[in-house]
Amino acid sequence: MSNILVISGHPDLSQSYTNTVILNQLKQARSDIHVRDLASLYPDSKVDVAAEQAALLEAEVIVLQFPFYWYSVPGIMKQWMDDVLTYGFAYGSTGDKLKGKKLIISTTIGGPEASYSAEGYNQYTVEQLLYPLHQTAKLAQLEWQAPLISHGMIYIPGVYNSQAEVEAKAQQHAERLLDQIEALLPAEHGQIKQFVTDWFRKLDTLEQDVTPYLPHLADNVVFEVPEGRFEGHDGFEVWYRQLRGLFQPGCQHQVEPLMIESLGEGRFDLRFDVTLSAKSHHGESLSVNASEHWQLVLSQGGVKIQYYSVSVS
Ligand SMILES: Cc1cc2nc3c(=O)[nH]c(=O)nc-3n(C[C@H](O)[C@H](O)[C@H](O)COP(=O)(O)O)c2cc1C
Secondary structure, three states, rough: OOOOOEEOOOOOHOOOHHHHHHHHHHHHHOOOOEEEHHHHHOOOOOHHHHHHHHHHHHHHHHEEEEEEEEOEEHHHHHHHHHHHHHHHHEEEEOOOOOOOOOOEEEEEEOOHHHHHOOOOOOOOHHHOOOOOHHHHHHHHHOOOOOEEEEEEOOOOOOOOOOOOHHHHHHHHHHHHHHHHHHHOOOOOHOOOOOOHHHHHHHHHHHOOOOOOHHHHEEEEEEEEEEEEEEEEHHHHHHHHHEEEEEEEEOOEEEEOOOOEEEEOOEEEEEEEEEEEEEOOOOEEEEEEEEEEEEEEEEEOOOEEEEEEEEEOO
């Protein structure tokens, strides 16, 4: 499973120039990112502890995304910590429910970097100011990751920065965060992504020879595709011939975010969208949007597809 939980502590995202950009970019980039916007979930600050703990239990990577307020987290995020990180859940002799989960602190800070030093007007480094969060993570047995910090993120028209400036920095912040998340996910995810990329690159060429595909298909593989239901290697060959009859070689498959879930014992469930741009043999340009659902097995011998479904919207 790759479940990335992002807890947003901004008190009002409708007034945000940077956190809102970061959150939108995260959601667009990966469908396995779940964002919980505390301020909109709990406008009365009454946190649903059971729902929050359930979301944490599901997560592999936890991101606390917030604007730095008075050298700390905004009030709603502190409320969330006070209510959710309870004895027996996050700490205490049986409070090991967060053990081993990875925690990324991701924060936007108004003041410039130089101000956060012994010589600067903020006196302390951000690292020092984050000590309470660092120790919270330690007590809860969370795995502390390098915090992601962007400075100079305040926009007050005519006073501090320009909107375009802070938005551009927010985009860069989101990209760095996505890279950090990616690096924390199991190596299998990278292998599967590469396999999917290679698969569609091959399918783009629609070469006559079907043999390069066969080592990646389980003997009893099932295809449920718009052209029908096909089984086994022979079934794949029939379907592949139909595709070659429909489209000219040199088409393009564009894969949108890939959701990878581990089913255990090397089996994985994949869901993603694909846009196919192709030409028919009559020279007509076609664009097809499809949702795909695959199941595959990853072993030392590589990847084998067991189930492959395509539905066209
Ligand atoms: C109540 C409040 C407290 C703030 N405290 C700090 C602070 O202690 N240090 C700092 O550098 N910036 C501080 N700022 C600036 C915010 O960090 C900055 O505006 C925010 O990160 C921008 O995020 P947004 O565009 O998503 O609202 C504060 C802003 C507000 C509104």
